[in-house]
Amino acid sequence: MQLKNAIVCMAGAFLLSMTGIAQSTGVQAELRSSNVLIPGPDPGEVSPTAPAGSIVAGAQAWVCDAAAGFRPLVPLDNTTDPFLAIGTTSGIKLPISPTSTPASCGQTAAGNGSVYITQAVVDTTLTPSISRGVLRTALDPTTGALVGPSAYIATTAGLDGSQPTAASIGPDGNLYVGFLKSGDVKKIMNPGAGISQVVQKIGSTPSGHPARAFAFIGSDLYIASVDALSVIKNATGCTGSCNAAPVSDGFSGVIHTGIASDAVGTLYFAVANTFPGGSQIWRYVPSNGLYTFVSQSGADRAGTNASNFSFVSAKTDMLALDSTGNLWIGDDPSNGTVRGAGRIWTISAAALATLPAGSSIGGTNVATIFNVLRGPWFMGFITTNFTITFFADGTFTSVGPADSGTWTISPPVRVQFLGNPQCHLTFTDGQGVVLFSSDFLMTNLDTLVAVQPWVTNLGTPISGVLAKQTP
Numbered sequence: 001m002q003l004k005n006a007i008v009c010m011a012g013a014f015l016l017s018m019t020g021i022a023q024s025t026g027v028q029a030e031l032r033s034s035n036v037l038i039p040g041p042d043p044g045e046v047s048p049t050a051p052a053g054s055i056v057a058g059a060q061a062w063v064c065d066a067a068a069g070f071r072p073l074v075p076l077d078n079t080t081d082p083f084l085a086i087g088t089t090s091g092i093k094l095p096i097s098p099t100s101t102p103a104s105c106g107q108t109a110a111g112n113g114s115v116y117i118t119q120a121v122v123d124t125t126l127t128p129s130i131s132r133g134v135l136r137t138a139l140d141p142t143t144g145a146l147v148g149p150s151a152y153i154a155t156t157a158g159l160d161g162s163q164p165t166a167a168s169i170g171p172d173g174n175l176y177v178g179f180l181k182s183g184d185v186k187k188i189m190n191p192g193a194g195i196s197q198v199v200q201k202i203g204s205t206p207s208g209h210p211a212r213a214f215a216f217i218g219s220d221l222y223i224a225s226v227d228a229l230s231v232i233k234n235a236t237g238c239t240g241s242c243n244a245a246p247v248s249d250g251f252s253g254v255i256h257t258g259i260a261s262d263a264v265g266t267l268y269f270a271v272a273n274t275f276p277g278g279s280q281i282w283r284y285v286p287s288n289g290l291y292t293f294v295s296q297s298g299a300d301r302a303g304t305n306a307s308n309f310s311f312v313s314a315k316t317d318m319l320a321l322d323s324t325g326n327l328w329i330g331d332d333p334s335n336g337t338v339r340g341a342g343r344i345w346t347i348s349a350a351a352l353a354t355l356p357a358g359s360s361i362g363g364t365n366v367a368t369i370f371n372v373l374r375g376p377w378f379m380g381f382i383t384t385n386f387t388i389t390f391f392a393d394g395t396f397t398s399v400g401p402a403d404s405g406t407w408t409i410s411p412p413v414r415v416q417f418l419g420n421p422q423c424h425l426t427f428t429d430g431q432g433v434v435l436f437s438s439d440f441l442m443t444n445l446d447t448l449v450a451v452q453p454w455v456t457n458l459g460t461p462i463s464g465v466l467a468k469q470t471p
Contacts, residue, residue, distance in 0.1 A: 026297075026411075027352070028295065031299060031300045031344075032073075032084045033083065033343065034342070037083045038085050045086065045088070048063065050065070050066035050104065050317065051343075053167075055108050055320070056144075060144020062108075062139065062144070070108075070117050071087055071088060071092075072091060073344070074086075095122050095127045096135070099126035103127075107166050107214065113138060115137050115139055118166065129161070130155050131152060134152065153188065154199050165213075166214040176214055176221055178211025183204045185205065185242075202235060202239065202242050204244065207227075209225050214259065215259045220286070221244075223259075224269055226256075227252070227254065228244075247284070255271070256271055257270050257271070266284075268321070279316055280294070281295045285358075289360050291362040292359075317330060324349055329345040330343065365421035365442075366411055369422075372445055376468075378466070380466075380467065403429060406427075412439040421441075447466065449465050
């Protein structure tokens with residue numbers, strides 16, 4: 001007797017049913033650039049490698065690519081919204097120095113007619129400090145063409161040694177920078193003039209941990225760091241000791257790798273979870289405290305080459321909004337170890353507009369549930385119990401009845417009003433049949449309770465309780 005038969009037998013066994021705030025199931029991103037789409041690029045074109053900071057000037061998108069440098073995205077055909085490759089016939093090799101060793105890019109910021117590129121990692125034995133750190137250049141705002149000139153700024157402030165990776169222009173016109181080797185938040189004064197700017201420390205990330213990306217909403221600086229989303233209120237008015245306060249986004253302790261804002265009131269952030277189903281992009285509106293799940297999967301425009309966002313924790317480094325509200329996302333499944341293994345995705349402004357307002361509970365601590373789903377659990381129904389064992393690779397086996405397949409975990413379809421960790425858990429057998437798919441609420445570290453909505457392979461509503469066999 002298989003697991004699906006046991007589940008169907010228990011139809012109608014409702015152990016818990018609660019209503020909550022409607023939560024988005026997200027939208028699909030469109031895969032725009034990868035070695036799947038451009039397996040044999042023409043001269044002057046390459047597949048992306050660990051794409052990071054992105055800027056769109058006019059209709060031209062630019063990407064900071066770990067292998068190629070700061071380069072334009074070029075169309076592979078003449079159709080509307082074409083597939084894209086990294087162009088290498090124009091742009092800037094990083095670092096600007098005699099070394100051929102490429103620099104690992106960080107975030108890119110634009111303002112005051114200039115573009116600022118953080119250069120996180122480079123071979124410092126070959127590259128003088130004057131040729132690494134934060135690079136300033138210029139793009140034509142209408143055509144998007146590189147017009148330069150290019151120069152490293154604040155060259156006497158020692159920024160390069162801390163490996164700058166986060167950057168955002170504040171409403172005061174100053175450039176705010178964060179680092180991989182410290183939790184310092186620094187302000188580069190008057191970044192558009194000269195190369196020896198005054199640099200001032202204004203505060204620190206939570207616990208002084210490394211920053212990954214910055215974004216402003218008004219005068220408030222939001223920070224994606226290795227274990228938190230946080231904010232420095234009125235950062236433009238800070239002169240020191242303005243330490244960031246964590247935001248309760250439901251992903252405490254999880255790496256936040258990217259962040260972007262429309263500068264008015266909406267923030268997007270990426271969390272680099274490693275549970276089955278991939279990492280996630282979320283939307284946050286600070287004015288009302290609502291979070292909306294945006295996406296964790298995508299496909300190309302033909303609906304083929306479907307691929308989950310399986311963002312590696314260190315390489316979900318590109319998250320940017322263009323002037324029309326489209327969201328650009330970059331990742332690298334190889335963790336930057338293979339040239340050309342990166343990917344670039346977009347989510348249109350129209351698709352983002354279909355998402356609901358969201359929930360005040362945030363990410364619902366899905367990672368907390370994932371971290372305990374190891375080993376055997378009892379699954380109990382009114383008249384039947386069986387044991388299911390979760391494996392870290394996303395597979396499962398069960399006994400009494402016997403079955404096997406895969407499991408995935410994602411944000412709940414309907415967020416419950418309780419603040420407990422919540423998720424949507426799905427079991428699929430080896431033939432691709434969904435055996436059981438339901439929102440779950442963690443009542444304690446050893447018990448998960450299924451709540452509405454739920455689905456079995458026959459679409460029959462049921463419920464059950466998962467209790468860890470060896471707490």
